[in-house]
Amino acid sequence: MDSIFLKANAKINLSLDVLGKRDDGYHEVKMIMQSINLHDEVFMQITEDGIEVSCNKHWVPSGSGNIAYKAAELLMKKYGVKKGVKIKIIKNIPVAAGLAGGSADAAAVIKGINKLFSLNLSQKELMNLGKDIGADVPFCLKGGTVLSEGIGEMLTPTKPFQNVNILLVKPKISVSTPWVYKNLNIKNISERPDTEGILNAIKNEDIVYVAKNMKNVLETVTVNRYRVIQEIKNKLIKYGALGSIMSGSGPTVFGIFENKKKAYFAYEKVKNSRWQCFMTETLCEER
Numbered sequence: 001m002d003s004i005f006l007k008a009n010a011k012i013n014l015s016l017d018v019l020g021k022r023d024d025g026y027h028e029v030k031m032i033m034q035s036i037n038l039h040d041e042v043f044m045q046i047t048e049d050g051i052e053v054s055c056n057k058h059w060v061p062s063g064s065g066n067i068a069y070k071a072a073e074l075l076m077k078k079y080g081v082k083k084g085v086k087i088k089i090i091k092n093i094p095v096a097a098g099l100a101g102g103s104a105d106a107a108a109v110i111k112g113i114n115k116l117f118s119l120n121l122s123q124k125e126l127m128n129l130g131k132d133i134g135a136d137v138p139f140c141l142k143g144g145t146v147l148s149e150g151i152g153e154m155l156t157p158t159k160p161f162q163n164v165n166i167l168l169v170k171p172k173i174s175v176s177t178p179w180v181y182k183n184l185n186i187k188n189i190s191e192r193p194d195t196e197g198i199l200n201a202i203k204n205e206d207i208v209y210v211a212k213n214m215k216n217v218l219e220t221v222t223v224n225r226y227r228v229i230q231e232i233k234n235k236l237i238k239y240g241a242l243g244s245i246m247s248g249s250g251p252t253v254f255g256i257f258e259n260k261k262k263a264y265f266a267y268e269k270v271k272n273s274r275w276q277c278f279m280t281e282t283l284c285e286e287r
């Protein structure tokens with residue numbers, strides 16, 4: 001095999017809680033991560049020498065500034081790979097949107113390097129390497145529905161919450177994750193997600209309970225600064241979503257729908273030139 005094609009799936013957070021800040025500056029989180037079938041396309045080819053990364057969107061760094069480059073470099077150096085690799089990314093996941101697009105690309109590259117150069121590393125070993133690239137990379141390597149705790153490194157898979165209809169809406173703003181965490185006042189969080197209740201509902205396949213109880217405490221920062229986030233949430237509910245929250249550090253908002261027809265109805269109502277809208281579904285873990 002001298003080339004490979006991989007899908008790099010985005011994620012949403014069905015809940016996101018921040019429990020505290022550690023002395024080393026990291027935040028302790030408790031969140032339910034869910035992969036969705038909105039994906040970037042990653043093509044990788046063995047070359048004689050060096051690492052090349054290109055992307056079809058000019059605002060995403062190519063070369064060594066791309067997280068995919070860092071992932072390839074880490075593995076190739078560590079395992080003494082003598083050849084090079086050319087990586088082409090077709091970006092479909094909105095950038096700096098709370099959907100872990102960069103981490104998804106990095107995870108795809110880690111899997112690709114493992115296969116292309118027959119490194120035969122286990123998923124556990126790959127996840128261990130992935131955490132040095134970014135906090136969301138281990139999850140992206142695993143996929144599916146996962147409870148993430150600690151600083152995001154403790155991952156516990158749950159029963160799959162697959163084939164659930166999701167409408168994503170991203171307003172034309174970019175939100176920096178460090179800015180959100182810097183402005184988060186943990187003492188001011190009055191409403192927290194009932195993570196255990198949501199996990200229980202996932203186990204019981206109770207989509208309505210999950211949708212109605214989803215909560216993201218980072219909205220306490222972003223909704224005040226960007227009113228459009230609340231506006232999108234209100235619209236999704238108005239047009240039939242069972243529940244709607246912001247994903248990650250935003251600004252993407254998503255709604256959960258009972259079926260595709262209802263999701264499409266809302267899509268038609270909310271789509272406009274200022275917002276990017278995607279109809280998608282939740283995925284189970286890749287095997």
Ligand code: ATP
Nearest residue numbers: 066067095096097098099100101102103105177248
């Ligand atoms: P998260 O949900 O993990 O916080 P995000 O979806 O908010 O991530 P990304 O789309 O991963 O954010 O992008 C964050 C930053 O990383 C961007 O400013 C972008 O320039 C840079 N970046 C580097 N490589 C990539 C890549 N392959 N895809 C997207 N962004 C990349």
